[in-house]
Amino acid sequence: MPSPTILPEIRELTTPMVALRQHLHAHPELSYEEFETSRLVADKLRGWGYEVHHGLAGTGVVASLRKGRGNRVIGLRADMDALPILETSGLPYASRHDGKMHACGHDGHTAMLLAAGQCLAQSIDFDGTVRLIFQPAEEGHVGARKMIEDGLFQLFPCDAVFAMHNWPGLPVGKFGFLSGPFMASADTVTIGINGRGGHGAMPQDTVDPIVAAASLVMALQSVVARNLPPLEMGVVGVGSIHGGSSSSVVPTRVELAVTVRALKETTRELLLQRIEALAHAQAQAFGATAEVTVSANAFPVLYNHPRETALARAVALGWLGEEGLVADMQPMTCSEDFAFMLQARPGSYLIMGNGEGTAGGCLLHNPAYDFNDACLPYGASYWVKLVSAFLDPVD
Ligand SMILES: [Zn+2]
Ligand SMILES: [Zn+2]
Structure with a gap:
């Protein structure tokens, strides 16, 4: 039985979304080498009618789509890079590239944002511009900073930017939000x-x-x-x-x-x-x-802006109820280079449960980790709902 909470338009896209996620998992590329991944992302988005720019920070992709007459612009970011880890998962779609592995779930982040992009282009009405930002080199190589230095927000202004990360140990269908300093x-x-x-x-x-x-x-x-x-x-x-x-x-x-x-x-x-x-x-x-x-490749504190975090949280609350929220979200001592984007623009970074135990509970950066495909429709639905709230046609 599919979950009734998943957007019907996303439910229809779930089978290809899972296939794409597993394809990306089997073909991981390291920081700044996301050549095939970014080409695949850009080709798909072009096919759905997005205006696509390819090449910020080398392999970065920014895809824009406008509907209606509104001037508001929302940016959604996914990271695309893998890690230099030898995979031990034994999965049928395990890495084909020895010593490279999607051990942080960026394959899942990319697949969810793509599915949301397809859904927004084909089935959802909104009033304004959506920009999908596919970023290289999150894993310690400051790809976000590089995209900004290459003119990301001058070329593609955004009123607010958002990103999410899967979180092992947190149940599927749960989202975590925190205003203020969130990651170290x-x-x-x-x-x-x-x-x-x-x-x-x-x-x-x-x-x-x-x-x-x-x-x-x-x-x-x-x-x-x-x-x-x-x-x-x-x-x-x-x-x-x-x-x-x-x-x-x-x-x-x-x-x-x-x-x-x-x-x-x-x-x-x-x-x-x-x-x-x-x-x-x-x-x-x-x-x-x-x-x-x-080291010059340092990450600043990730600071979530209060207004945008309140909106991001309200979207999850309205959709899933209290059940869908982490009750007492605390700041984390890990780091994330989306912090650079939040220094440049208001916005919010959130986490999404990847599951518990053998179903998604394996630690990030562990050689046996796998993104939990059960999360995909939740993450993609969330993106669509956030865009709908931010670019409400009757607002
Ligand atoms: Zn990571
Ligand atoms: Zn990560």
Whole structure:
């Protein structure tokens, strides 16, 4: 029995939507290499009457469709890229490209937005312009920022922008909304500790960067514990440490990579300042020196605008009732590059349940993850309903 909550126009498109999703899953492409994916997306949208631009950030696609006489413009964004992961799902439509995998569900995001696009073009009346934004390189490669730098919102103005992500562990048919800071900033800090290498039996003639690095790792634990107000969220995590090759050699250099997360820009600045200060001070205490580099590919805090979030939430509430909403949505410590689009335009980012347990509960970025096809008609219906609310012909 199909769910009565699914839009009938989307229900009709569900079989091809599932087939397309599984095709995309079998043919994943990494960041900025979404050549076949973006060509497929652009061809379909052209066929449905959209005006299609292909090439922002290399493989980005922006498709516009106007109906009626209204001047309002809504932008909906889906990400298209896969991850460098070797898939272990064993599914019949598992990745055909070894070492590449749709382990974050961007295959599902793309399929849902396409189906919504088809439905909006063929079956739904609205008054204004819909822009469908298919973005490359969400996975740490700031494709959203690149599209904006390439003129996204100058070429294709939008009054508001929206995007969604599937969420494993949350039941299918549930949506989560939160106004204000929703996802954390993400910075990667690389620290090089330079000492003086030499014979492990004569440490007095060396400057040991391993001792300095070990001390720095412990000192970094004090940043969140001692420098942040206890009610503010922050993460400082040393995710990698490399140095040395033998017990009898003092190496010349040790390298650490640190992840830094925050839900406020002021917190983010404080964490970065303290990390840099401690790196230099700890290195100096042991006679070494430190080089500190903050990656340029950082993500800002994702901030959901109150008015647009209220609308996005009201659409789900009116459609599914309280049952369809996450009751007590909290901010998340992960990151998302749609944050760049929300710095440029008002809008909102939401999450949608991917299911629980064996049906959609596998973690994102896990080699056994699969987007749950049962979600597709929910996500596509939601997009159509959001557009209908934003571009209401009788408004
Ligand atoms: Zn991801
Ligand atoms: Zn993702």
